[in-house]
Structure formats: C-alpha cells, structure tokens
Amino acid sequence: MRTGLSTALLGATALSLIAGAVAAKDLRIALQSDADVLDPDQSRTFVGRIVYASLCDKLVDITPDLEIIPQLATEWETSSDGLTVTMKLREGVVFHDGTPFNAEAVAANIERSQTLDESRRKSELASITGTEVTGEYEIVMTLAGPDATLIAQLADRAGMMVSPAAAAEAGADFGLNPVCSGPFSFTERVAQDKIVLTKFPDYWNADAIAFDSVTFLPIPDTTVRLANLQSGDIDMLERLAATDLAQAEADAEIVVADAVSLGYQGLTFNIDNGDRGDNPWGNDKLLRQALSHAIDREALNQVVFEGAFAAGNQSFPPTSPWYNADLPVPPRDVERAKELLAEAGFPDGLDLEIQVPNTTVPLQVMQVVQAMAAEAGINISITSKEFATLLADQSAGDYTASQIGWSGRVDPDGNNHQFATTDGGINDSKFSDPKVDELLNAARVAPTPEERKAKYDEAMVIMLDELPRLFLYHQKWIWAYNDSLKGYIPYPDGMIRLEGVTWEE
Amino acid sequence: MLPFLANRVLIAIPTIVLISIFVFGLQKLLPGDPLLVLAGEERDPEVLEFLREKYRLNDPIPVQYSAWAGNALRGDLGVSLRTNQPVTELMAEKLPVTLQLATMSILFALLIGIPAGIVSAYKKGTLTDYVANVVALSGLSIPNFWLGIMLILLVSVQWQLLPASGYVPPGEDFWQSIRTMLMPSFVLGTALAATLMRHTRSAMLGVLSADYVRTARAKGLTERRVVLKHALRNALTPIVTLTALLFGELVAGAVLTEQIFTIPGFGKLVVDAVFNRDYAVVQGIVLVTAVGFIFMNLLADALYVILNPRLRGQ
Numbered sequence: 013m014r015t016g017l018s019t020a021l022l023g024a025t026a027l028s029l030i031a032g033a034v035a036a037k038d039l040r041i042a043l044q045s046d047a048d049v050l051d052p053d054q055s056r057t058f059v060g061r062i063v064y065a066s067l068c069d070k071l072v073d074i075t076p077d078l079e080i081i082p083q084l085a086t087e088w089e090t091s092s093d094g095l096t097v098t099m100k101l102r103e104g105v106v107f108h109d110g111t112p113f114n115a116e117a118v119a120a121n122i123e124r125s126q127t128l129d130e131s132r133r134k135s136e137l138a139s140i141t142g143t144e145v146t147g148e149y150e151i152v153m154t155l156a157g158p159d160a161t162l163i164a165q166l167a168d169r170a171g172m173m174v175s176p177a178a179a180a181e182a183g184a185d186f187g188l189n190p191v192c193s194g195p196f197s198f199t200e201r202v203a204q205d206k207i208v209l210t211k212f213p214d215y216w217n218a219d220a221i222a223f224d225s226v227t228f229l230p231i232p233d234t235t236v237r238l239a240n241l242q243s244g245d246i247d248m249l250e251r252l253a254a255t256d257l258a259q260a261e262a263d264a265e266i267v268v269a270d271a272v273s274l275g276y277q278g279l280t281f282n283i284d285n286g287d288r289g290d291n292p293w294g295n296d297k298l299l300r301q302a303l304s305h306a307i308d309r310e311a312l313n314q315v316v317f318e319g320a321f322a323a324g325n326q327s328f329p330p331t332s333p334w335y336n337a338d339l340p341v342p343p344r345d346v347e348r349a350k351e352l353l354a355e356a357g358f359p360d361g362l363d364l365e366i367q368v369p370n371t372t373v374p375l376q377v378m379q380v381v382q383a384m385a386a387e388a389g390i391n392i393s394i395t396s397k398e399f400a401t402l403l404a405d406q407s408a409g410d411y412t413a414s415q416i417g418w419s420g421r422v423d424p425d426g427n428n429h430q431f432a433t434t435d436g437g438i439n440d441s442k443f444s445d446p447k448v449d450e451l452l453n454a455a456r457v458a459p460t461p462e463e464r465k466a467k468y469d470e471a472m473v474i475m476l477d478e479l480p481r482l483f484l485y486h487q488k489w490i491w492a493y494n495d496s497l498k499g500y501i502p503y504p505d506g507m508i509r510l511e512g513v514t515w516e517e
Numbered sequence: 518m519l520p521f522l523a524n525r526v527l528i529a530i531p532t533i534v535l536i537s538i539f540v541f542g543l544q545k546l547l548p549g550d551p552l553l554v555l556a557g558e559e560r561d562p563e564v565l566e567f568l569r570e571k572y573r574l575n576d577p578i579p580v581q582y583s584a585w586a587g588n589a590l591r592g593d594l595g596v597s598l599r600t601n602q603p604v605t606e607l608m609a610e611k612l613p614v615t616l617q618l619a620t621m622s623i624l625f626a627l628l629i630g631i632p633a634g635i636v637s638a639y640k641k642g643t644l645t646d647y648v649a650n651v652v653a654l655s656g657l658s659i660p661n662f663w664l665g666i667m668l669i670l671l672v673s674v675q676w677q678l679l680p681a682s683g684y685v686p687p688g689e690d691f692w693q694s695i696r697t698m699l700m701p702s703f704v705l706g707t708a709l710a711a712t713l714m715r716h717t718r719s720a721m722l723g724v725l726s727a728d729y730v731r732t733a734r735a736k737g738l739t740e741r742r743v744v745l746k747h748a749l750r751n752a753l754t755p756i757v758t759l760t761a762l763l764f765g766e767l768v769a770g771a772v773l774t775e776q777i778f779t780i781p782g783f784g785k786l787v788v789d790a791v792f793n794r795d796y797a798v799v800q801g802i803v804l805v806t807a808v809g810f811i812f813m814n815l816l817a818d819a820l821y822v823i824l825n826p827r828l829r830g831q
Contacts, residue, residue, distance in 0.1 A: 046789070047557075049601045051830040057558060085575055120585055129567045132556075187601055201611055204789065205684055205781035230683060230777045243673040400549030401792050407553055407560075437560055 020250070037515070039164055039223045039497075041508060042237045042249040046204045046230040051187030052172035052304065053124055053131045055380065058419050059230070061169065062250065065507040066209055066226055070171040071099065071118070074422055076271070076503050078161055078333065084113065084173055084193070094158025107175035108197035115151040120176035121512060122153070130184050135437065136170040137162075158457040160464055167503075195221045195510065204230060220511040241266060241492055245447040247515075248493035248500075254320035260492045270490045271502035272322050272329045272419025276427065277377070278483040279366065284442040285409030292356070293364055293412055300479035302352035302366070306388035306416045307381055309454035310431035311483055313409060316376045324487040327418075327427040329486035331504075334424040336472040344481075349388035361389025366413040367405065370396040374415050377484070403443030406440045416481065416489040422469055422505060428452055432475055444479030447471075472492060518660055525818060529811045533804070534624060540803045543581050543797055551794030572598060572797075574606050594804070595797035597790075598608065604801040607786065612805075613783040618705070618775075619767035621698050623760065625706025626713050631756070633710070634717025638725060650712065652739075656711030661704050661714040666779040668700045682779040683716055709763050716759055720752035727751075753824055761817035765810040 038489060047060040048095065052068055055061075087100040088402035122143055125133040140512040141157035144152045155162070165171065178191035190198050195217065196209035207228040211221055233235045234253040240246045242263060250270065252260055260266050283294045293299050309323035328334045353361060364385070370372045375396060382392040406414045421427060429452050430436040434444040448471050455467035466492045475481070489506040499513045550564045552574070569575050588595065592605035637649035671679035680697045687694040724730060725748050733747045734740075758768060772784035779785075783802055789796035 048599050051601075054601075067570060129571075130564065132564060133563055134564065185601060202781060203597075203602060203607055204785055205610075205779075229683065233777055233779070236669060236682050236777060236779060237569045239666075240675050240683075241667045243669075243677055245673070245681050245683065398549070398792070400547075400551075400554045400792065404549045407550075437562070442808050488587070 016509045025397055037224045037500045039226045039248070039515070040229060040246040042229050042231045042246045044230070044233055044234075044237070044251045047207065047228070050190045050198070050201070050207075051184075052169045052174060052190075052192075053128055053133050054146035054184070054187060055101055055169065056132060060249075062506070062508055063209075063228055064169065064172060064192075064194070065188060065509055066196045067194045068107075068172040068174065069194045070168065071166040071173065074164075074167050074503070076423055076501060078274075078504065080422075082130050082169055085166075087233070088158065088163065090158075093157050093463055094457065095360060097155065097162065097341055098146075099151050100155070100486075101151065102216060103149050104273055105176070105193055106214050107173075107191055107193045108212055108304060109175050109178050109191045111175045111177045111191075113173060113193055114148050115145040117173060117176050118151050119145055120179070121173050124174070124176075124179055125170055126171060128184065133170045136165045143356060160458055160461065161423045161425040161456055163453055164421070165425075166282055167422055176510075179254070199225070201462050205228075217511060222514040223510065225509065237490065241494065242493070247497060248491060248508070249252065250489065250491055252490040252492045254317035254488075254490070257490065258432070259320065265495050266492050267495050267497070267500075268490060269500060269502040270320075270488045270491050271506070272502055272505060272506050273428070273487045274329070274332070274333045274422065275418040275487065276324060276327050276329070276420070276483050277417045277487060278415075278440045278481055280406070280416045280431075280481050281381050281413050281479070282409055283480050284444065285440060287411055288412060289442060291412055292362060294357070296356045297478050298352045298356040299358070299362075300476075300482060302349040302356070302388065303390055304344045304479060304482055305349035305352065305383045306390060307484065309341055309484055311344070312377065312380050315380050316373065316489075317485075320490065321488050322484050324486040325430075325481055326476065327481070328424065331426075334468055336469045338469070339472060339476055344384070345436070346388050349390075353389055361391060362394065362426075363391045364413060365393050365395055365411075366415065367395045367411050368400055368415045369399045369402055371399075377380070378415060381484070409440070416440075417487075419506070420504075424464070427453070427467070428471070428475075429456065431481060441480040443478065445474060445478060448478075449473050519633045521822075522815065522819065525815050526612045529815075532811060533807055536807045537800070537804055538582065541585065541801060542578070544794075544799055545578050545796065549794055551598055551765045554793050557694075558702035568598075585797075588638065588805065589801075594801035597798050598795045599790075599793050599798075604701065604797050608783075608801060608805055611781060611783050611786050613686070614780060615768055615784075617687065617694070618698060618702055618771065618780060618782055619764055619822060621695075621702035621773070622705035622709065624763050626736055626763065627760065628711035629711025631717050634714040635721055635744065635749065637714070638721035641722065647719075649791075653711040653714045656714075658705045659708075660773075661708060661771070662777050664707070665701065665704045665774060667689065668704065669777075670698060682777070684780050698780075699724055701771075701780055702773050705767065705774050709767075712763070713756065713759065717752065717756055720755055721748060724748045724751045750824065754821060757824065758817045761813040765813040768809045768813075770804060788829075 037490065043059045043062060045059055047056045047063050048055050050063065052064060069084050071083060071085040072080050076079055084102050084105060085099045088103050089098050101115060101118065107113060108125045118514065122137060122140060125131050125137050139155045139157065139162055141156050142152050142154040146152050154156055156308060173193055175191040179186050195212060195215045197212045199208040199210045201207045208225060209224060210225045215221065231240060234256060238252065238256050239251045241249050258267050281293055281300055282289045313321050313323045322329055322394060323341050324330060326335055326339065353359065367380055368378045378394050382394060385392050405411050430438045432443060433449045433452050451471040455464045458464045458467060491502060493500060496515055496517050497513060498516050503509065552568055556565060573581055585595065597607060616781045633649045636647045639647050649722050669681050673680050679699055683697055685694045685697050729746055730743060772788050775782045775785040787799060787802045
C-alpha cells in the first residue's frame, strides 16, 4: 500500500519534471567519505589522497607492482655513502597559478613540509638535513644518514609539489584553495557534497587526460553509492562493499576492478601500555599464539567478505614482494591452541576483552573470531566503542586487545617501524624488543632491496612469535565503474589515476 | 501584539545562552580526543601539541567557553578542525540546503496530512477512516532509511526517473534541484504527514460536534463551507503549533534521510562533526538551530493571534 501510494504521488510529480539533464564531459567519482583539508602537508585521510592523485603531481610515482617511476623528477641518484640524493627535474612544468616548477620550487616544498607548524610530513622527511639547488632543474638533498625509505615517501604526500607562491601567500590556509601542478586544477569544494577539479590545459602530460573536469562526491552509504552508479548519476565508485560484489558483477553495464591493498587488518594487544598492560594476554606470548592458532583466516574471509578479500598473517599481504614466504598463512589448529593455553597455565581457557569500532564490518569480523576462539576455550567479550573513544583508549593504554587497521604504505618501513619499534609513534601496544628495533632500524638504511628484505624477513619471525599485532586479513580495494570508462588500471595503493583513462560511449 | 512579541524575544535570550553553555559542557564530557581523531594515521606528538595550543584545547573549559562566546558575539564561530573552513561559511553553505529540504518536506506533510485528517474525521468510523488511519500508522512506522533506499532502488535504479542522491542548488538548475529533493522530502514528509493527520483528525472531531457547527448547518450552509470554514479554522490552532515545531525539527537535521540521500545539510554536518569531535562546528550548529527553534515558536505564537481573533486583545 505504501509503495502504491508513493508510486502514484511520485509518478505524478516527477513525470512533469523530467527533462534530460545532459552532463558535460565531466567524470563523476563517488568516494566513501569526505576528504579533510586539501593541503598535502596537512592532510591525513585516505580519500584526500585519492583527490590528490588528480590534483597534485609528486616527484615520483609507483607502478602497480610498486616500482618507483619518474613523475616530476625524471632521474635520481643516491651517492655511494647514502648521504646525498641528486634529482633531475622535468622541464616545462608549471603550477596551476602559472608559477614555474623548478629546483627552487622543490626546495621550498621540502622546507614547507619540514617547518610548517601544522605539517604532518615532518617525520616522513626527517632524514633530509638540507637542499642545494645545483641548476634550474637539478637539486641535491643532503641526508643525516642513509635512508632507504625516502624515495618511496616522495611517491606520496611528502613528494607532492604545491605552488610556492600560493603556499607562501595562504600559509596554513592553503587547503581552502590548493594550487598544485597535477592534471586537474581546483575549482570548487562544498563540504560533504563535492570537490570539483577542472582540466589544467598547461599540464605537462595533458594529452593523456580525456576529461574536462572531475567531480568527487562523498557518498558514505555503500548501497546508495552502488545505486548511483546503476542509475548513471556517477561514473565510478571506490570501495565497493564486498557483499555488493555479486550485484555489481551481475550488471552488464558495470565493470569491477580490484587490487589487494598495501595495508593490513587485525588486532593489537596491550603489552606494556600503562597498568592495563599487566594482564595475562599482554604478559604471555603463548596466549597470543593460542588465539592466532584458533582462527581460520580463510573462513573469516569467506564468511564476512564472501571471499573477496585476502587472508593474511603478516604486516604485508601475501602478494607483496616484502612478504616472508617462509611464514605462510597458518591453517587453523584448535588442538595446538588448547595445548598453548595449557602450557601458559590456563588449561580451562580464559577470557579476553577486545574493543572494536561500532560499525558493521569490524563487529562482524570480531564475532567470527569470537566464535572460532570459543572452540579453543578462549572466551572473547566484544566491547564496541564509537571510533573516537576507541582511538583515545587505545592510545592511552586503556584496553587489553583492540581491533586495528592500517591503509598501508609503499615502503615496507611504513607498515612496521612506527608500530613495532620501542619509540615508534603509533606503538600503542608498547611492544619493545631490542632485536626488532635493531632489524627495523637497519632495514631503513640498508642499501639494496635484497638486504632490506632479509632484515624484514628476520624481524617478521620475531614479530609473529611475539604477536603484539595479530594480523587477520588484507582488504582489497574494489572499484566499480560504468563500462564506457576504458583503460582504468587498479593500483594497490587504492588511488585513482586518470592518465590514459578514456570515455567511449 | 508587539509588546507580546518583544516579551517573547527577551525570554529567548537567556534560553540561547543556557543552551550554548549546556552544549559546550556536554561536548567536553564526550570521551575521545579531537586531535587524535584529526591526526588519523599520522600522529606526530609535536604537531598535536601545537594544534592543541592553537585551538586552545589545553585551557580550562570556562576559559575556552568565554573565548568562544566572545568571538561568537562578534559573529566568529571559529573554524572546523577538520577542513579549516570557517564555521559560519560551512553553515551558510548548509542552511539553504536544509531550508529547502525542510520546506519541501513540510509541503508534502501538509498536502497529505491535513486533507487526510479532515476526511478521516468527517467520515469517522467508515472504511475511508480506517484506510487513512492504517496509511498514517505505516507512515509513522516505516523507517525513513528503509523507505529511502527502496525509493532509490525503484525510482532511480529501476525506472531511472529521478537522481539517486545528492544536491543541486536551485540557483544552478532549478528543476534539477527540485527533482533531486523530491524523494528525500517525500520520505520525510510522509512520516510527518502521519503525525499531522492524527492531530488534524482529533482536532476536527472535537469541533465537528460543537454547537456552533450545528448552528452553521442549521443556517443552511453547504457542508463544504461548514467543514472548511467553520470547523477547520478552529481546529487549526494546535496544527499550526505542531507544524512550526516539526519544521524546527527538520531544520535541526533529518540525519538519517540526509545520510541516505547524501544531502549536505545540517544533520549530516552535525553528525560528522560529533564523530570527529569537531567542537566548533557542533557548537555553531546547535546555536543556530536553537535560534531557529525559538524563532519558529515565535512565529507560531504570532500565527495564533492572526488565526484566533479572541487573542488579539490580550
């Protein structure tokens, strides 16, 4: 009856209003949430980085296989002692306000990232002690010590170049009207509604850009995001819910693409963060190992994500070149879990309180873990908290175990050092192991990828034995888009790169 | 009438001050650190400390409040911690959206609720009355978010008649703006229509059995004139109050509906701000909403006087 009424009413009112709204050649992309401040030096959100992929070019970029390739820097070379990096820059590039891009601009950008009070990029560029402009298009960066992570940092926000003229004028308010040198320039933003970018005609690679403008629309509800794509109101969406995958794939006009993320999802234990670190779970690694053995990670992926994500056991996904292949995702072993519990002095099992954000997916994940752990004698109680509260409690050490997720970084350092070293900035479990510190510090300065890999492999053995972080699965970024969109390449960093993407009706 | 209104305005001032103190205090009781949320994945203690100082979060709460209130009196409601946008600017962006949604929803509610209420009172105890009651009850019971998603799937995905979600300012494209707002305002309107219908019905039942209605009929007036002029006019007073209050509620934000239809209005702004502990934004919106509510109450009082001549002398 209700539907009948609504149909009649809407039919009558709507039919008279329907006039074909012909859109210009504007690409409309739906984001899961609204971006924060649009200043690469200040911003923090994942969706913000998606907007930057169209707005701000970086010194270097990555390939889908995580190799570093030129963008604004064409060549770079690290000295044999690892103390200087010499970069050659692309010529003929201008910022959206007409300011020329050159070595002076790079120097100004690095200085801004390091000295702006509000800058979130300080730690990422901490190894740079000075810059020297050695030519119009050549810059030398001096480092405090060898830093194998630096070039990868320059492939993200720390390497985004903003117009020095605009930045000097706007200061900390730069994000209200960002001026970069990317394929699109900033036109308009209405908070929680849209961010509009317009094609920049003087872009150095303008021929590769097939759209006059791109509009990013934050649409938080996953069902509504997909409905918008199906009705043609948007052309593309990011982060399709795993549970909506079948529906999207069944639609002949929708194409789905995915990539395993660089990040991880799991649990962290309070090892030594305040008084609450002194608990059986924080004190005895055998208990943490028992929980790990009790979980069937593949089943978790099947139940909650219909198999769309990737089961995992390390801080790198199994598809990553940094994954330690000697430590594959372990099968479930309830007997072993019970043995470990007995060995730790709890033959009758024991309780564990885990705090979870109060949103659907984390709750579902933890309920599956709860059911699996119960069979081994671990009685999990789930405390669901609103996110801001959870974060504050986790940071302050007011928890026993807490659900965690990390969006991942191109360089392996970003998934480990700050969480697992004694003085790490986000080490909420306050895990401390001299050998892990030594290995992760050494991996930062090791000159070749092979040597770095060996350090991470060794550290991973200890981290998976101690389990301050217990890894469960890796998200996949899932994009869905109109089948008129051609040439889209999924990247594991979850960004949307529009170079080479075209629209063919 | 003027002294009456002036009196009401004077009473409103302490109310607004109390509300702002109350909200300021309540927010600080919320667990969670705004800067930790703000920091996201990048938590540099040094930068967090700088920002705490910058936004005066280290000061005692009364000091924070007086600083805020002082600026608010000069029309400066601070900046959003999340986007650095001034709060007044954010609200100026959202207010027209919310007003448009509220107006269209109230129109739907009035157009459906009042006629349904009149008919159901007039035909009390008949099949028409029962049907109208069942429809009204469904309107109250069906959750907005469910009806919203169903409408999107049917009207936008299946029939492709209306845009699925979003917002277009009327100044940019008037008809497109109306079209995007049709579904959300209908969803909100039906829920309110049910309340209005029930109130209209009971008010009409009261007056339809009154002596003066019998007298009007005895004078030989047409039924139409009796019901719409003599009965309805007297039944309208409580309905006007109710409509004004409902409108106030709509301005305060139709959170779920705005979320489903991705309408960038007050409701969505304030909910996101609470989750991000964006204090300045929450505070600003509550203040403006409180003023709006009080204004709607004043308006209702004024309308009473116009509708009911007996009050004019007082």
